[in-house]
Amino acid sequence: MRAQSRLGLFLLLTPLLLWLTLLIVIPHIDMLLVSLRERVGVGEYRTSLANYLTFLTEPLYLWTFLRTALMSVLATALTLLIAFPVSYYIAKIAKGRVQSALFLLCLVPFWVSELVRTFGWMILLRETGVFSGLLQWAGLVDGPVEMLYNDVAMMVGLVYTSMLFMVVPLVTTLESLDDSVIEAGYDLGGSGPSILREIVIPHAMPGIVSGCIVVFMLSLGNYLTPTMLGGKESLWFTELIYSQFIVRFNWELGAAFGFMLLLLSSVIVWAVLRLTGQTLEKTMG
Amino acid sequence: MLPDLECANLTKTFDATAAVRDVSFAVPPGAFFSILGPSGCGKTTIMRMIAGFLEPSGGDILIRGKSVLNVPPNRRPVNMVFQHLALFPMMTIAENIGYGLRRAGMPKPEIERKVGEALERIGLPGIGNRKVDELSGGQKQRVAIARCMVLEPDVLLLDEPLGALDLKLREHMKIELKKLQSAFNTTFVYITHDQSEALVMSDQIAVMNHGRFEQLGTARELYYRPETAFVAGFVGEANRWRGKVERVNGDALELRTETGIVMKGARHGRALNPGDSAEIFVRPEAIRVARDEREVAHFENRICGTVTSLLFNGAASRILVRDDGNGAEIEVAIPQSGDYATLSRGASIHIGWSGDQANCFPAGSA
Numbered sequence: 001m002r003a004q005s006r007l008g009l010f011l012l013l014t015p016l017l018l019w020l021t022l023l024i025v026i027p028h029i030d031m032l033l034v035s036l037r038e039r040v041g042v043g044e045y046r047t048s049l050a051n052y053l054t055f056l057t058e059p060l061y062l063w064t065f066l067r068t069a070l071m072s073v074l075a076t077a078l079t080l081l082i083a084f085p086v087s088y089y090i091a092k093i094a095k096g097r098v099q100s101a102l103f104l105l106c107l108v109p110f111w112v113s114e115l116v117r118t119f120g121w122m123i124l125l126r127e128t129g130v131f132s133g134l135l136q137w138a139g140l141v142d143g144p145v146e147m148l149y150n151d152v153a154m155m156v157g158l159v160y161t162s163m164l165f166m167v168v169p170l171v172t173t174l175e176s177l178d179d180s181v182i183e184a185g186y187d188l189g190g191s192g193p194s195i196l197r198e199i200v201i202p203h204a205m206p207g208i209v210s211g212c213i214v215v216f217m218l219s220l221g222n223y224l225t226p227t228m229l230g231g232k233e234s235l236w237f238t239e240l241i242y243s244q245f246i247v248r249f250n251w252e253l254g255a256a257f258g259f260m261l262l263l264l265s266s267v268i269v270w271a272v273l274r275l276t277g278q279t280l281e282k283t284m285g
Numbered sequence: 286m287l288p289d290l291e292c293a294n295l296t297k298t299f300d301a302t303a304a305v306r307d308v309s310f311a312v313p314p315g316a317f318f319s320i321l322g323p324s325g326c327g328k329t330t331i332m333r334m335i336a337g338f339l340e341p342s343g344g345d346i347l348i349r350g351k352s353v354l355n356v357p358p359n360r361r362p363v364n365m366v367f368q369h370l371a372l373f374p375m376m377t378i379a380e381n382i383g384y385g386l387r388r389a390g391m392p393k394p395e396i397e398r399k400v401g402e403a404l405e406r407i408g409l410p411g412i413g414n415r416k417v418d419e420l421s422g423g424q425k426q427r428v429a430i431a432r433c434m435v436l437e438p439d440v441l442l443l444d445e446p447l448g449a450l451d452l453k454l455r456e457h458m459k460i461e462l463k464k465l466q467s468a469f470n471t472t473f474v475y476i477t478h479d480q481s482e483a484l485v486m487s488d489q490i491a492v493m494n495h496g497r498f499e500q501l502g503t504a505r506e507l508y509y510r511p512e513t514a515f516v517a518g519f520v521g522e523a524n525r526w527r528g529k530v531e532r533v534n535g536d537a538l539e540l541r542t543e544t545g546i547v548m549k550g551a552r553h554g555r556a557l558n559p560g561d562s563a564e565i566f567v568r569p570e571a572i573r574v575a576r577d578e579r580e581v582a583h584f585e586n587r588i589c590g591t592v593t594s595l596l597f598n599g600a601a602s603r604i605l606v607r608d609d610g611n612g613a614e615i616e617v618a619i620p621q622s623g624d625y626a627t628l629s630r631g632a633s634i635h636i637g638w639s640g641d642q643a644n645c646f647p648a649g650s651a
Contacts, residue, residue, distance in 0.1 A: 183338055184371035186358045188385035188436065198384070202375035 035255035051256035061240065061257075068237035069264055071151070072219040075158040079166045079215050080208065082159065087170035088200070092179070106167050114161060118228050121157055122148060125229075149231035157225040162218050166211040173207030174200070209276050210283035213269050220265050237261060287350050289314045289472040290335065290363075290440045295344035297330050304330040306496040307344070312440070312474060312489070317466050319483040320476045322493035323519070328476040331493075332442050335474065336365045348439050359388075364433035365442040369449060370425055372417045378404075378428055379413030385436040403431040406468060422450050426458060427465070434469050443475045447482060459485050480520050484508070492516045510553060514564045514646035523566040524615050527648060530561045538645055540565060544613040549585040549640030555647065562648040569603055570618040571642040574625065574634060581637030588615065592632045604628065606636055 038050040055061050090102045109117055124130045125147040132145045147153060177200065185195040201208070226236035237257070244254030273280065288311035297305040305327040312318040320328045333339040335346055337358030345352050353361050364385075373381050379400050386396045404410050407427040412420070420428065426446060433441055443462075447455045463486045466473050477483050483490050484504040491501045492515070500512045511517035518525065528542035538550045540563055550565050557563055575581045578589070590606040593614065599621075606615050617636055619625045628634075 178369065178371060180367040180369060180371040181373060183336075183358075184365070184367055184373070185384075186338075187336055187365045188432065189359045189388040190384070191359060191388070194388060199373055199375065 031255045031258060034251055035259050037252055039252060051253045052260075054253060055256055055260060060235075064235045064237050064240055065260065065264070067235070068220060069268065071155070071158075071236075072216055073268070075155055075162065075219045076212050076216045078155065079159045079162045080212060083163060083166035083170055083211070084204075084208075087167050087174055090167070091171045091174035092177075092182075103167075103171065106164055109160075110164055114224055117161070118157060118225055121153070121160070121229060125153055125156075148229060149234075151230065151234050154226050154230035154234050157229040158219050158222060161222065161225055162215040165214045165218060169207040169211040169214075170204060173204045177203045205276060206278060206283045209272065209278045212272065213283065216268065216272075217265055220261065286313060288312055288347075289316075289349060290318075290474060291347040291350075292331070292335070293345045293347070295331065295334065295346065296342050297327070297334060297339065298342045303496050305334070305341075308493075308496075308498055309344075310491060310498065310501060312472055314472055315470055316488045317463065317473045317475065317486055319487035319490045320474070320493055321480055321483040321490050321520070322476075322478065324478055326493045327496040328478075328493050329444060332365070332444050332474070332476050335440070336363060336442055337361050362439040363442055364436055364438040365444060366429045366433060366446045368444045368446065370429040370446065372425060372429055372432070374417050376417070377413065378415050378417065378420070381417065381428060382413075382432045382435055384432065389436070399435050403435045406434075407431045407465065423454050423458060423461075426450070427461070430462075430465055434465075434471065438471065440472045440474055441469075443473060445477050445479075447477075447479070455482075462486060484520070492519060494519070511566070511644060514566070517564075517566040517644050517646065521568055522616070523568050524572075526565040526567075526613075528563055528565055530557050530559050530563050530645075533557065533559055537640055538563070540645065542613070544608075545611045546588070546608065546613055548643060550643035550645040551641050552645050555645070557645060557647055563645045564648050566644045566646070567615075567638055567642060568618075569616045572615070572617045572636050572638045574604075574617055574619055574636055576634065578635045581635050584637030585640040586643065587635065587637040589633070589635050590615070592628060592630055592634055595628065595630060604634075606634060609633075 035051055036047055036049070037045040038048040040046055055065075086106070090099055090106075094102055122129070126132070127144045127146045127148075129147070131147060132141075135141045135145060136143070181199060181203075182195060185199050190198070221238060223236070223238040223242065226234060227239060230236065238261075241254050241257045241261070244250045244257060248254075273283070291311040293309050295305055295308045296303065308331060310318075320331060322328045330339060334341050337353070337356065341354070346354060348362055353363075373384065376384070379397075382400045382403050383396045386399060391399075400413060401410070404413060407430065409424060409427060412424070417425065417428075429446065430441070447458050447462075450458060459482055462473075462475075466486075475483070475486065484507075487504060489501065490504055490507055492499045492507060494515050500507060500516045502510075502512075507516060507520045511520060517523055526542040526544070526546070526548075528540040528546075528548075530538055530540055531547075532539040533552075536551050536553060538552055538557060539547065540550050541547050542565065548565070550563070573581055573584065578587075581587050588606070588608050588610075590608045592604050593607045594605040596603040596605065596616075602619055602621065603616050604619055606617050607613070608615065615636065619628065
């Protein structure tokens with residue numbers, strides 16, 4: 001009996017273990033090894049930290065790295081600011097069918113691929129696009145306006161792409177907040193902002209943190225949106241990785257970049273968890 | 286004396302249905318006032334209107350003589366203990382109790398002192414730093430009351446706060462609540478569907494049904510002199526018959542039930558004339574049981590019957606007696622003095638009750 005249940009457990013775990021080892025652990029170990037070798041001649045390699053040194057000494061790489069991190073933090077913050085009222089409305093104010101309809105509306109854009117969604121934004125924002133045409137028609141501008149290929153367009157795209165991943169955990173945690181707790185706040189003399197600060201936000205903290213982690217990671221690792229909506233100046237770190245692997249064929253440097261990105265996201269997630277006093281179990285459970 | 290809380294012709298309609306219809310009452314200072322009614326009778330609606338979470342469709346709410354209709358809930362001098370208490374789980378006990386004081390802008394040392402006093406008062410000193418989920422049900426209850434009482438409200442509203450507790454604790458908390466009320470000397474307005482909670486604690490009880498007050502009175506009045514058939518059926522337990530009035534003699538009636546029993550009843554001033562159909566309520570505990578017919582000889586209503594069931598429930602044990610004459614079943618309380626401990630099914634027994642104990646109401650009034 002015990003042997004049987006062991007076997008059952010093992011069989012159930014097998015797909016997960018295969019997934020973890022084949023797709024995550026082995027490639028990463030290999031990547032780490034690749035990032036730690038230096039090409040000294042044709043087909044000749046030696047182990048060194050040269051790739052990481054290159055990363056640290058080249059200002060463009062470092063600057064892009066920091067910019068990507070800061071922009072991702074900004075995108076996360078903006079997503080939170082927009083998603084919180086939306087989630088609050090869905091979870092606490094809307095009732096019954098309206099509630100499910102609104103939730104579905106948040107989901108609808110995700111039925112098409114990210115590529116198509118991004119093209120949608122391009123249709124709206126480009127020089128010959130809808131907004132530009134609308135402004136000209138209204139007589140607010142004289143000529144066509146280019147709204148694509150800048151940081152704002154890229155930020156819009158990033159926030160739009162991540163919205164759902166913030167709304168879902170927020171709605172879930174806010175729904176678990178008993179209405180009578182909010183009413184008790186009012187009853188005891190609390191005002192709207194003080195209830196938000198002292199009751200709603202502390203309660204929603206696990207949802208806020210888990211939403212932020214997901215959105216931050218998605219933004220940091222996004223390739224499509226910065227490439228398509230961002231301009232020449234808006235270089236994203238994933239684009240650097242791509243160009244090292246695909247354009248330059250410099251897998252060693254690309255792997256080192258990849259590890260720097262992994263390190264960066266880990267450090268920032270850890271810092272956010274420490275700052276908010278949350279644990280990974282609490283936010284992801 | 287100016288009443289602490291007064292509701293005048295209070296009405297609330299949701300869409301087309303009236304949840305509260307034309308309810309008026311006044312609660313004197315320091316009183317324990319209960320609204321008792323089945324679920325869906327509108328009692329929670331009244332409470333939420335007093336607290337300010339619902340706008341009345343008509344009528345007025347006055348607290349210490351001043352209308353509070355245009356006062357938002359966070360400015361009303363009333364506080365509410367919620368059904369599931371609604372303690373703030375993200376705060377410690379001290380922060381919970383101090384919340385209202387912080388919001389009122391009281392300086393920190395004074396908040397600390399007041400919170401300490403409140404904890405002392407509810408008999409839980411030194412638990413200020415604990416988390417809400419570390420407390421037992423009864424302790425949470427007391428904290429929820431303290432959280433309101435530190436604000437010294439004119440009226441404390443309690444929305445079935447004992448509903449979530451187990452039976453033993455509920456019995457204990459009834460006494461506790463009554464003690465807390467006299468300790469704080471504040472007006473309590475308590476709503477419940479549990480009649481024993483209302484009867485035990487209240488100075489005044491309003492029995493509510495279908496959005497209206499059926500009767501307002503003390504526990505004794507409701508129990509002994511129900512004014513409507515609904516109150517007679519809802520407060521306490523009762524054997525219930527339908528019958529026709531045959532003769533009227535002052536307050537005393539003679540009736541014949543549908544099952545054919547002829548019995549004496551009392552109308553206590555209600556309009557009942559010969560030929561009217563009536564509802565008759567007799568409490569199981571108002572019926573005397575005897576093995577010997579002579580013991581019940583002085584009662585106007587006597588039945589000789591057979592015990593068909595024993596419903597043992599400790600002090601509230603009952604028997605079902607079937608009338609040997611016409612087969613009607615009557616529920617009778619049996620005294621737990623030991624005399625009837627050996628009573629068994631099929632035993633022959635005599636029961637009797639006075640006509641005064643049979644409350645009669647015009648049929649169709651409930």
